[in-house]
Each structure stands twice: as C-alpha cells, then as structure tokens.
Amino acid sequence: MTDDVIYDRGYRRYDGPRLGVSGARRAVIRDGIRRVLGLRRKARRKILPWSLLAIAAASAVVFVGLHFASSQIGIEDTSLLPRYGELFDFFSWVGILFIALAAPTLLIPDRTQGVLAVYFSRPLTVGAYLQGKLAAFLGVTSLIYLLPQLALHIGLAFLSDDGFLPYLGSNLDVLWKVPLVTAGYLALHGSLVTAVSAVVGRTGVAAAIFLGILTAGGSIASRIGLLDVPFARWVTLLALDQHPRIVRDRVFDITTADYPAVQAGFGMWTSVAVIAVVAVVGTWWVYRRYRKLA
Amino acid sequence: MQPVVTARGLTHDYGPVVALRDVEVEIPPGVTGLVGANGAGKTTFFRILLGLIHPTAGEVTVLGADVGREAGRVRGMVGYMPEGECLPDDQTAADFVAYAAELAGIPPGEAKRRSSETLFLVGLEEERFRYLGDFSTGMRQRVKLAQAIVHDPALVLLDEPASGLDPDGRDQMLDLIGRLGSFGISVIVSSHVLTDIERTCDWVVMLDAGALVRSGPLEAGGDLRTVTVEVLDNADTVADALRRRGFDVTLVGHRFVVTGDDGATEAAIVEEVARADAGLLRMVRGASSLEEEFLARAERR
Numbered sequence: 334m335t336d337d338v339i340y341d342r343g344y345r346r347y348d349g350p351r352l353g354v355s356g357a358r359r360a361v362i363r364d365g366i367r368r369v370l371g372l373r374r375k376a377r378r379k380i381l382p383w384s385l386l387a388i389a390a391a392s393a394v395v396f397v398g399l400h401f402a403s404s405q406i407g408i409e410d411t412s413l414l415p416r417y418g419e420l421f422d423f424f425s426w427v428g429i430l431f432i433a434l435a436a437p438t439l440l441i442p443d444r445t446q447g448v449l450a451v452y453f454s455r456p457l458t459v460g461a462y463l464q465g466k467l468a469a470f471l472g473v474t475s476l477i478y479l480l481p482q483l484a485l486h487i488g489l490a491f492l493s494d495d496g497f498l499p500y501l502g503s504n505l506d507v508l509w510k511v512p513l514v515t516a517g518y519l520a521l522h523g524s525l526v527t528a529v530s531a532v533v534g535r536t537g538v539a540a541a542i543f544l545g546i547l548t549a550g551g552s553i554a555s556r557i558g559l560l561d562v563p564f565a566r567w568v569t570l571l572a573l574d575q576h577p578r579i580v581r582d583r584v585f586d587i588t589t590a591d592y593p594a595v596q597a598g599f600g601m602w603t604s605v606a607v608i609a610v611v612a613v614v615g616t617w618w619v620y621r622r623y624r625k626l627a
Numbered sequence: 628m629q630p631v632v633t634a635r636g637l638t639h640d641y642g643p644v645v646a647l648r649d650v651e652v653e654i655p656p657g658v659t660g661l662v663g664a665n666g667a668g669k670t671t672f673f674r675i676l677l678g679l680i681h682p683t684a685g686e687v688t689v690l691g692a693d694v695g696r697e698a699g700r701v702r703g704m705v706g707y708m709p710e711g712e713c714l715p716d717d718q719t720a721a722d723f724v725a726y727a728a729e730l731a732g733i734p735p736g737e738a739k740r741r742s743s744e745t746l747f748l749v750g751l752e753e754e755r756f757r758y759l760g761d762f763s764t765g766m767r768q769r770v771k772l773a774q775a776i777v778h779d780p781a782l783v784l785l786d787e788p789a790s791g792l793d794p795d796g797r798d799q800m801l802d803l804i805g806r807l808g809s810f811g812i813s814v815i816v817s818s819h820v821l822t823d824i825e826r827t828c829d830w831v832v833m834l835d836a837g838a839l840v841r842s843g844p845l846e847a848g849g850d851l852r853t854v855t856v857e858v859l860d861n862a863d864t865v866a867d868a869l870r871r872r873g874f875d876v877t878l879v880g881h882r883f884v885v886t887g888d889d890g891a892t893e894a895a896i897v898e899e900v901a902r903a904d905a906g907l908l909r910m911v912r913g914a915s916s917l918e919e920e921f922l923a924r925a926e927r928r
Contacts, residue, residue, distance in 0.1 A: 344810040345744055347779035351703060351732035360729035374717050375758065447713040451774060454677050454707035455730040456699045627679060 357457040358465045365469025368442075369435045385431045386477055392424040393481035397488030404492060417507055418585030420485055421478070421514060422578070429522060429574075431477045433543050436526040437536035439466050440619075445534050449626055459627045463620060470523060478515040482507075510584050517577035521608045522547075524615030525573065531622040547574045554593040569593035573611065576604035629691060631656050631782050631813045632676060636685035639671055639837075646671040647682070648837040654815065658808040660824030660845070661817040662921060663834035669817040670710065672834070673784045676815075677702055690781050703732060706775035710786040710817075714767055716760030720746055723759060724773045731778035738777075745773040749803060765796035772803060776812065783807060785816040789823055801827050821917040833921055840921070851912060854892050857882045859906030868899040881908075 352359075371378035400414055408414075415423070443449050452462060486507060493500035526543040533539040550571040558569030570576075575592040582589055583601040594604065632654040639647040647668045661669050674680045676689050678698025687694050689701045715723060721742050728738035746755040749769040754762070759770060768788060775783050788804060789797045805827045807814050815832075818824055824831060825845065833840035858865060858881055866878045872895055875886040885892055893910065900907045 344748055344776075344806075344812075345741070345779075346811070347733065347737070347741065349737055350734065352734060353703070353732050354699065356732045356734070357730045360726060360735075363729075363735075364726055368717075373719070373722055378717060442715055442717070446715050447709065447711050448715050450709040450711070450713045451707070451727060452730060453679060454702060454705070454709075455727070455778075456703045456732060457730050458699065 354456050354458060354461045357455060358461045358468075361452075361457070361462055361465025362468045362472070365439050365466055366472050369438050369469065369473045381434060382431065382473075385427050385434070386480070389424045389427045389431075389477045389481045390484055392427070393420065393484035393488065396420055396423070396485050397492065400489060400492050416489070416585075417482060417485065417511060418514075418581055418587045419589065420481060421518070421581055422589055424477075424481060425578075428474075428477050428518060429544070429547070432474050432519070432522045432526055433540035434536075435470055435474050436523060436543075437530040437533070437539035439470055440527065440530040441534065441536050441539060444626065453627045459620070459623045463623060470527070471519060474519055474523065475515055478518060479511065482511045482515075514577065514581040514584055517580045517605075517608055520612040521573060521577050524612040528615040528618045531619045550574070551593075558593045558597060566597035566599075569597040570599065570603070570607055573607070576607045579604040580608070628656055630654055631659075632687065632689055632815070634685065634687045637672075637675065637682050637687055638684040639668075639675060639680065639682045646837050647675070647834075649685070650834075650837075650839045652832055652839055652842045654832060654842070655830055656813045657830055658804065658814045658816065658828045659830040659832060660821075660828035660917075661815055661832050661834065662819065662821055662824050662917065663817075663840075664819055666836075667819075667834040668837040669834060670786060671837075673707070673786055673815075673817065676784060677705060677707055703778075704781045706778065706780035706783040706812075708771045708775040708783070708785045708788055710790060712767075714759045714762075714770055717758060719756050719758055720751055720762070720766075720770050720773070721755040724755075724770065724777050727774035728777040731780075733778050741777050741779075742773075745777045746770075748776075749773045750799070764791045765793070765799075768792060768796070768800060769803075772800070776807065780812065782813045782815070785814060787818055788816060789818065789820065797823070821921060825917050831917065835921075845917070852886055852888055853912070854885045854887060854896060855882065855909075855911050856885060856896055856900070856907070857909040858900055859908055861903040861905040864903040865896075865899045865905050868903065869895060872899075 367373050370382050371380075396415060400411065403411060403414055443452065453459070486501075486504070490497045490500040495503070525546060526539065529542050529546075530539045533542060550573045554569045554572035554575075558565055558571070572593050575594055578589065579592050579595060579601055630653040632652070634650050634652045637647055637650040638645070650672070661672065663669050671680070675682050675687055676694065678694045678701055681695060690704050692701050692704070694701050718726070721739075724745060725735075725738040725742035728741050729735055733741060743752075743755065746752060749772055751766060751769055751773070754766060759767065762770065768791070772785070772788060775785065785804065789800045792800055801823055804814060804816055816824070816827065828845055830843070831845050832842045856865075860881075862878060862881045862883055866876045866883045869876050869885055874892065874895065877884045885896060887895075893912070896910060897907070
C-alpha cells in the first residue's frame, strides 16, 4: 500500500500585464475566426466551411486548367478565356453560402446561449465586441474570395509566356481590383446577413432568410422593375445581389450579365451608393440591437 | 478597511417597476450574502455594480472606482457568474475559460495556464478538454465559477451559484465559495436560499422589493427581544390569543414572531399553544435563522 498525498495547488494571484479593451478585442477576433472555421470544435463543425473553401480553391484550379489546356492546343487569343473578374462569378454561390454561414455562426450562439452576459461583464464594450466580430468576419470571408484569386494569379503567372515575374509585374492592377471588388461583395452581403443574424435565433434560419432576401429581391426586380409604371425603375435596385457584380464588371471592364438596374439606366455609382446604404443601415441596426442586449 | 461596494441613494426603475429604491449600503471585504426573494432587486444590483445599466438615481463605487465613470476599469477588477445559462456548447471548458481570461485582458499564453489552474481548483482538471455541451449541471456551474475567477478579480459577484444543483453539488459549490475568501478575493453571493448564505457568508445585505432591509454582520442578526415560534397547526389562533394578551405578533404561515423582553413571553406562548392544541415545533429567542429574520422584517415593512 502506498501513501498517497493530495496536493492542493490553491489559487495563484496574477500581477502581470492586463491588455484592456484592445486585448479583449483581439481575443474576440481569434475566437471568431476559430468558430467560423470550426477550429478547436468538433469535427462536424469543420465540414461545411472547409468544404466551401476547397470548392472555391478548386474553381481557381479549373480556370488555370482552362488556360493550360488552351496553351496546349495552341489557342493564341487568350483574352477570351475567363480570368479574375469571371472567377468571382464562377464561385459566387460558394462565397454567398460561406457568408451565410459565417455571420450567423459569429453572432447567434453568443446570444442564444447567454454568453454575452459573461462577455459584457469584462472590460469588453459593445463597440469592441462588434469590431472584433467584424474583423473576424472580414478575415475569414475574404479568404474565400481572395484565396482562389491568389491561386489563379500564381497559376497564370506560371503559365505565362513572358515568365513568372514579368507576368506579376505587368498585372499589378489585380492587387487593387480584386480587394476592391471583394470589399463590395462583403460590404453588401455581409451587412445584410449580419443584420438578419442580429435578430434571428437560429443560424440556419438566418442563412435561409438572407438567401431568401437575395432571391426575392432579384425576382421582384426582374418582374416589376422593367414594367412601364411610375417608379418601376427604382424597383430594379432591389436586386441586391447585382450591385457588387455591376461594380465588378466596371472594375474589370467586362460584361457578364444584363442586370436589371443597368437596363433601367442606373450606373455603377448607383450600385456603390446602394452597397454603402445597406452597409451603413446594417451596421447601425446591429449596433443598436447589441446596445440593448448589453 | 475600504468597502468593496458603496452605494448612496441607489435607485433604479424599469419604467413603472422600481427595482431598487434609495439603497444606502457599504459592503466590506470578505464574503457577503445578498439575500432577497425573486424580484427583490439582486440581479439589478449586480448589473449596476458591473456598469451594465446606469442607476436612475444615486451613485455607486466598486473597489474605490466610480462605476458610472470607470465601468471598464471596474469590470477588469470584478468577476461575474450569471445565474442563467452562459456557456457555449461547442467549446471545451479549457478553451472557454481561457477565452474568458483573455476578455479580461490576460495575455493568451497566461490565459491558458490560468484556465488549467482554475479548472483544477474547481475540480474539473480531468474534464477540462471535454465540450461544455456534454457537461452536467453541476459541472457547468463549476465552469461558470471558474470563468468568474480566472482573471484574478478583487471582487466576484455570484448570482445564485448553487441554483439547480443536487445536495452534494450544492455542498461542493458552497465550499468553493467559502475558499474564495481565503484566497483574498471578496465575494458577493446572491441567493434566495438563506441557509446557503448562513453557511458561507460573514456579512449579509437583505433586499426586499428593491429596498434595503438590513446590511450587517451575519452573527449580529439575531434580535433578542423577539421569540420565533413554529407550530404544527392553528398558528393564527395562537397569534390572536397572544395579541389579546398585549404582545406584538407577526404571523408568517405556521411561524410567528412575538416581541417580548422577559421570560413571561415564553410562558405565555407555551400556554396559548397548549390551549389552541397547536403543536409546538420550535421556540427560539432571537432570530434563529436568517430566513426567519428576513420573513419577520419583510412582514413588518
């Protein structure tokens, strides 16, 4: 028989640095990124986000493959082949699904599981909490837009007849065009789904409502917007999904679709204004809602 | 010794409902019980101490800091264990408690270390890598306590910490709360289970319908001018008879409190209980328990 000893380690006081609100904000960002990607969560939480990321990355591989195949069969004019602008369209449903997953995952469980009571008992303010969530949202969702574009950029550089570095040098405009268009997508879709997530109690329902708004808006705009009745042209703006795509087409100087708003005579700046209005109203709505919850 | 909480003229209302009414109180360091029935204003008091809501009138300082002006600083020094559910099901206990420490400004590496240590302290060292969704009620209460103390607060506010626990779990939770005081952490624990307060606290603050009933050391609670009586039946008959004999009687269910300084009071009570065939269960001079004192004081108000 051995003599067992139970050690009570007691409680260790802490007199090290305290990082205040900025430290708390960084913690919210880290936790948010982990949560959306399912990191340090059960395996089933990882399936959807990583599948969507893989599909988005695969779409870039398809594009690079097209360029490779065309070079192998000797197509001279590669300007007809899809590139950066078209790639946004190619995986746009993946991006929208990822956004529809990310924002509700970031906001809803904290609220429905009562965790906000713990968070706001810390030095964390409502503003810092939402800023952290926003940064986490932008961090993970920009992955799904930027990673495929990066893969395409590197792939095209490798395939270029001019060589890798000369290709990068002659395509520097991609470095601002892709982030700018990504910002348009994230501002519109992100603020819309975030506003929905601020009031809905289930992640699946929030995602469905967000997708429903996009679908219904497009449907209403195409059916009513082009009728010959007063103010009908303004209804075309309700097709919210078209606005970042209109901006994208102008930025990359391509035409990928006949958008209702363009048919009704609106230009890119109207779409920029719509995106800005949705973003501002969505942000204000979420902040107002969380001020009440805190 | 500087009080951990000082409230002056503290009033808070939710529209027509007055949650706190002109509360003047000083709470010393140590383990303090905040007692009162449901709706007495305990949670509102906590939320004001954390700076989450602003009082309608009055002012409050926590650990010497004005909550109205320095809410962020106060929250950095205070830990809070809410009464309701507040744990994310999809995180491990270790991750959640570390995250709670980081939210209080502890750097990530140190937060992980303190998370492990704190979960060890509350008896969850083996389970710390399990997901919170798989935890029992008792384990969840321990995690809630761990997140409240992981950042080494000077004061911890515990809102009904033994709520929903079985007798063993309740015992263990109360032991843990008692130990916090020995670590130099001041505790304010709210409960409507007054025996829990009697067991763990050395100071008590009583609230009733938003008003301060009493604030003082627990052992000084007894009022030796009163006799608390509990009978099996016919309590109202006995109370009426004692009133006719000139005693001041407060009746609460099968219990009543009789005011009377001398031994004649006890003799009169025994006589009337026998006459009414009420069945004497208990008769004690002075408030023998916090619960009886609370009931008696609330009834008088």
